[in-house]
Amino acid sequence: xxxxxxxxxxxxxxxxxxxxxxxxxxxxxxxxxxxxxxxxxxxxxxxxxxxxxxxxxxxxxxxxxxxxxxxxxxxxxxxxxxxxxxxxxxxxxxxxxxxxxxxxxxxxxxxxxxxxxxxxxxxxxxxxxxxxxxxxxxxxxxxxxxxxxxxxxxxxxxxxxxxxxxxxxxxxxxxxxxxxxxxxxxxxxxxxxxxxxxx
Numbered sequence: 602x603x604x605x606x607x608x609x610x611x612x613x614x615x616x617x618x619x620x621x622x623x624x625x626x627x628x629x630x631x632x633x634x635x636x637x638x639x640x641x642x643x644x645x646x647x648x649x650x651x652x653x654x655x656x657x658x659x660x661x662x663x664x665x666x667x668x669x670x671x672x673x674x675x676x677x678x679x680x681x682x683x684x685x686x687x688x689x690x691x692x693x694x695x696x697x698x699x700x701x702x703x704x705x706x707x708x709x710x711x712x713x714x715x716x717x718x719x720x721x722x723x724x725x726x727x728x729x730x731x732x733x734x735x736x737x738x739x740x741x742x743x744x745x746x747x748x749x750x751x752x753x754x755x756x757x758x759x760x761x762x763x764x765x766x767x768x769x770x771x772x773x774x775x776x777x778x779x780x781x782x783x784x785x786x787x788x789x790x791x792x793x794x795x796x797x798x799x800x
Contacts, residue, residue, distance in 0.1 A: 603641070606634035621703040625685045628712050632678035639671035662747035669726050676719040676764065683772045684711055690779035694786040726760055729753040 613627040643664045650661035691699040729750045734743040 602637045603634060606630050606637065610634060619705060621688065621705060621708040622685075624705055624708045624712075625681060625688070629678055629681045629685070632674045632681060636671050636674035636678060639667055639674065643668050643671060657742070658745040659747070662745075666727075666730055666732075666747055669723055669730075672764075673719050673723050676722070676768075677716055679769070679772055680715045680719065681712070683775050684715070686776045686779040690783045690786075694782050722760075722764065725752075725756045729756050 609630040610627065613623055613630060616623055618624045618627045646660040646664035646667070650659065650664065688703050692703065729752050731748050731750065732745055733748045735746045736742075737744050
């Protein structure tokens with residue numbers, strides 16, 4: 602996954618990100634790459650966390666905190682996929698109406714708004730986890746640990762309901778609807794071409 606995303610980023614960059622489609626896929630590759638890289642860090646921290654003690658920072662805490670950063674990139678990629686699906690649907694189903702709608706500048710604006718929105722959704726989750734020093738009497742030193750504030754459980758519940766259920770299903774249904782409209786439009790176009798050839 603990481604290697605294929607690096608290849609995709611390089612390919613799209615060399616092609617030149619001059620149009621909406623290439624730009625969308627370029628940012629999608631970057632989001633996927635960031636997500637996979639951060640989840641790799643999470644996996645390594647999880648493995649180290651079950652090893653012997655003695656580290657100044659708890660690896661499982663690093664995993665728990667970086668997971669939410671990874672989810673930011675996961676959600677950005679999810680919304681970009683929806684944007685790409687809706688864009689393709691509009692350009693195929695109603696090309697004359699949307700011919701000039703998906704420009705490079707508007708695509709950049711959409712990517713910017715998606716990223717800002719996703720970060721805003723995750724800020725409460727990140728701010729309810731605070732890095733603190735924890736004295737270790739065995740070594741007479743201070744370790745760094747992750748402390749969760751009182752509102753963590755409530756915010757986690759809201760995050761689970763909204764992001765893992767409502768938003769995910771809305772994105773899935775939007776992509777499915779776009780696919781159905783696209784398939785119907787292509788079928789109609791194929792029938793029209795077939796009838797034009799036969800007359």
